[in-house]
Amino acid sequence: MNSFGTLFRLTSWGESHGPAIGGVIDGCPAGLTLDEAAIAAQLARRRTGQGALTSARREADALLFRSGLFEGRTTGTPIAFEVANEDAKSEHYEALRDLYRPSHADFTYEAKYGLRDHRGGGRASARETVARVVAGTIAEQLLREQFGVEIVAWVSSVANISSSVDADSVTRAEVDRSAVRCPDLAAAAAMEAEIVAARSEGDTVGGTISCVARGVPAGWGEPVFGKLEAELARAMLSLPACKGFESGSGFDGARMRGSAHNDPFVRDGDRIATTTNHAGGIQGGISNGAPVIFRAAFKPVATHFQPQQTVTRDGQATTFAATGRHDPCVLPRAVPMVEAMAALTLLDAALLQRARTGR
């Protein structure tokens, strides 16, 4: 199922070592002048080869629009786009044709489909997220221009290293001050040291990304099955390597007493606000006007450089040792992916609400 969204719908296609990654956006409002610089910026943040922390695969990520634009503006018809795959060294993957890399999708794709494109992970490669970032950044533009919403994500933990960040004020510029994309610079330094240490041992690390959407008005979200946090959870868990999601206080909140967890209501000028935000801006599945805050957990990168036990396609035991270019930590590059999926989710909620109310 390669479509996401009801009213602003991305359909995504492409494999890691195919000619391109692309997508079709159906339902984009007409008359929008696309902020191509913003898209390029988010693609750059998603890109590998950004320094010691990420892999060296070079991706130019030149974005090509094929339809849906006329004289620089969206026409309301489907926006097809693609980003060519360059520098894909498929021969590196020939050794993988007949074995299953542990904790990759090699085995499950073959179990599901009966065959697989083994080159670079095929469709299961994180390379597919290029399409999400393109569409998500367009969604972000609409959210910003038509609804006044601003989204910022950052790396909130790597391995055991946590950080402290003010979700009400953090900016994307602050996030980008460190290579690891953690705006708590002390934590960032420790995270980077941890990543370098793991890499030096041929190992990899995981971590978490936090995300805030500020300016979301009260009223977005579609109970009981399309609750805003349910849709955000689905969006995050659809990202490669994502294994967890929490909204507001999340798992920590499950350890609190109700008397401490509840968010008291107060009057704040002419609107109603809460004095705390354990709810993460969502109550009963509907935004309450406070910042929408959530966190996603990413497992450590499956491709490390230590020898691993596995089996071949015909069931023979073998040892797998990775070669080539691989990130020791996917977190910094996942920040724009999280922002993109948040934007797609929130925009759809916004449009559904506008359908019913005209606002």
Next chain:
Amino acid sequence: MNSFGTLFRLTSWGESHGPAIGGVIDGCPAGLTLDEAAIAAQLARRRTGQGALTSARREADALLFRSGLFEGRTTGTPIAFEVANEDAKSEHYEALRDLYRPSHADFTYEAKYGLRDHRGGGRASARETVARVVAGTIAEQLLREQFGVEIVAWVSSVANISSSVDADSVTRAEVDRSAVRCPDLAAAAAMEAEIVAARSEGDTVGGTISCVARGVPAGWGEPVFGKLEAELARAMLSLPACKGFESGSGFDGARMRGSAHNDPFVRDGDRIATTTNHAGGIQGGISNGAPVIFRAAFKPVATHFQPQQTVTRDGQATTFAATGRHDPCVLPRAVPMVEAMAALTLLDAALLQRARTGR
């Protein structure tokens, strides 16, 4: 959005203090003799009034089928069902008409819809999960009879008290040995003490529920947006009070090194298995044949009995003090809800795979 599922689709309706909670199941295969005892059993586990740990609202939960059955079997046409609401004391809620209870959905429903049914939480009440449990238990029956899948959920933590449970073997009977539905009886005793302590202080607690689906074959799940864990996450976060989801090692896994986290493949008779299951039975969004394991976090119950600061509908500060019948802990009753949503999610994945392969 009150429908769930693509091929086996539940549409749900009803408010806490309306005449009934009901649903329509569209797409149920024909010829099935419904296991009504199983549905009644799950409704009983969902019910309040089960002892000291839950509220005293009495719910007979008599289930009425209105269509889709003929001479005891499903006909393939929509199965409409309903469960009457009894013992609903709406007058208890009259005081709530004009104020917003903290951390309830009173404010957000009104912000979204412009008005709300204030009686008992209306549509935002956990009472709506009756429909999920009915449909989910039918889905569970299909999974068991047609696909050999078995689902068991249990309370894995309450407040700060964790438990140790073997997901590969735990049974529903073991789960039900304690009132708190934790099969680790030592932990169960501590959990129950914690709940009683909270109640005695007029307070409430949260916790987590773990769930395993055994017998899921390799190949279920629809990348890249309908990944099995993405759909499970959405299903769980759509439950009332659920604020977190993790699959397999989840948030803890995000703190591990890749070399420790990866699940080695081995041959196991004529199939391929993993020696560990950090993946929770899902790789690349597709089941791998190992037990599917996940965990959901529930915030503490919002209705406690200590005085709380809030505002009225016209923005005046006021103090809210709850009266009436309320659970200090929702976890034991949420166990069948989690099982139901897991079943609905897995059955839909099974049917999607069968559509393409005939198996």
Next chain:
Amino acid sequence: MNSFGTLFRLTSWGESHGPAIGGVIDGCPAGLTLDEAAIAAQLARRRTGQGALTSARREADALLFRSGLFEGRTTGTPIAFEVANEDAKSEHYEALRDLYRPSHADFTYEAKYGLRDHRGGGRASARETVARVVAGTIAEQLLREQFGVEIVAWVSSVANISSSVDADSVTRAEVDRSAVRCPDLAAAAAMEAEIVAARSEGDTVGGTISCVARGVPAGWGEPVFGKLEAELARAMLSLPACKGFESGSGFDGARMRGSAHNDPFVRDGDRIATTTNHAGGIQGGISNGAPVIFRAAFKPVATHFQPQQTVTRDGQATTFAATGRHDPCVLPRAVPMVEAMAALTLLDAALLQRARTGR
């Protein structure tokens, strides 16, 4: 597939001889005071027992709302409703248990599902349209109040008898001046004579229904697959006994030259209009501001009283002779069904457009 619509979605349930026909409306805007008199009026027009032309089954059609309303207004949550089935004489149908009535759905339901509820046609009975009429009349109210749209359908032909009606001005009151619901009274008289003649021979007739929606603004419809006439066609062909659809000039238009068929544009005050309306108000799948006009064909009623050749379930040749109450002509009762499906289709198009533009 028993749901219709994307944003205003009806899910329908119920069999002819089950306890009730019902539905759930998901996505109805909040704050609406339902026009129950309008619903009752349309149900009355759909009802049997309206005189010599229709069958004598008595249907009180008392409508019961079960959710989604509070203090007389819609709350934005699912509106569940049902209409009890009364006077269902299932024993009349016992003879049908083991044979397939010609040109009914007995055989195909059994082929599809492996079993069927033979009583009164089960789910295949036109009785299911009760749910469509209820939901469609609510959709009509929203179209009228929020978008200024008015829908009128009428019987435009019976057997070989055609009529002449001005679609720009015809009213529902004019339609109801004749029992056959044809506002061309001369034609109506001939139609009624034809129906009575057929009945006297134990036979049945078919015909066509025309429908106009006035006040539809330019801009509704979702090319290329959700074109307005495509959605209307699907809506009509989903009605029992409907076998044809045409939009604007339709099949007759296919015989015209382009120079005669094209609709010239002219300025009409501050808007742009066409001097003719061969397009039926839709160009490129999008409404153009002219009245939306279409026509649906209904086959003759399958249940006539002459002996018919058929087979039993085990393939033995047999003769079937109908007994009981049956309409010789379904057309007059289908008028509100057509209006209801038109309303559901148009409202969904209106909401989709509002989602993107705020209007």
Next chain:
Amino acid sequence: MNSFGTLFRLTSWGESHGPAIGGVIDGCPAGLTLDEAAIAAQLARRRTGQGALTSARREADALLFRSGLFEGRTTGTPIAFEVANEDAKSEHYEALRDLYRPSHADFTYEAKYGLRDHRGGGRASARETVARVVAGTIAEQLLREQFGVEIVAWVSSVANISSSVDADSVTRAEVDRSAVRCPDLAAAAAMEAEIVAARSEGDTVGGTISCVARGVPAGWGEPVFGKLEAELARAMLSLPACKGFESGSGFDGARMRGSAHNDPFVRDGDRIATTTNHAGGIQGGISNGAPVIFRAAFKPVATHFQPQQTVTRDGQATTFAATGRHDPCVLPRAVPMVEAMAALTLLDAALLQRARTGR
């Protein structure tokens, strides 16, 4: 709304004068070796420049697959494809920028979206059907190989000239014996004369296309809203210039008596058949095992060469006279479009049925 289908889903993109027309197929079963010759053949039948009857625009229609194939077989992941637009003379259309061509979608696209790509009709051009033909021919291959279904369409009337064709036996080769694609060669000659006559007057004609699907088993179609004929109707009416649909006896059947229209059941070897097929192979919205037969009406081509009255974008009256290359009759080229849409519709119905039954 540019997606079609639930389980085998085409998402289409592209404008007439953009760089390409393309599509993404999601849900294609894995392991299929695409019959590229069949696709090329259908694209060739859809193409212009096939002689005196169609326009002279030259379209090479080279098909490029971008994803979803590996070593010649489908992988189960999205199949992206595109066909470059060549020989597009946008300057011919500059005159159209500021006026609305009668009976084209110029005005409605602008009313809906606020702007439009005026070059060659933009998205409203029949050029978009290239994507339908590609995806539909793949669907046809699956229907043939996995379900034994064969689809043949032909031009059954042009202007007032009808034809007589045996739907039970007609082949695609017979259809292609005449340039007008009518297998009744006497009628074909008359049709061609009529088209040439219209062209000589600078005028255009319409007509109808009939289609049969043989080998459809009993049991496809999803009542009550996804009835097989409802989905076919939607599919046809989504085609450019299509204004009518009828299934089986259709509008003619509406003039028949029930006693003449009903299709008697008989035993035919070990299956149950009907002696006539007024139903067009569909009863109660479900296929009955007889050939599925339907007909679609196409209005005369809107672009003729006689002067026409119209208005400019700012409402000034003007005269429009077409120049350039235009078909006097779209029917012959629409034959593969009808086959493609029929295939997409039937395959989806087949997969839905297989999801529930495994067959």
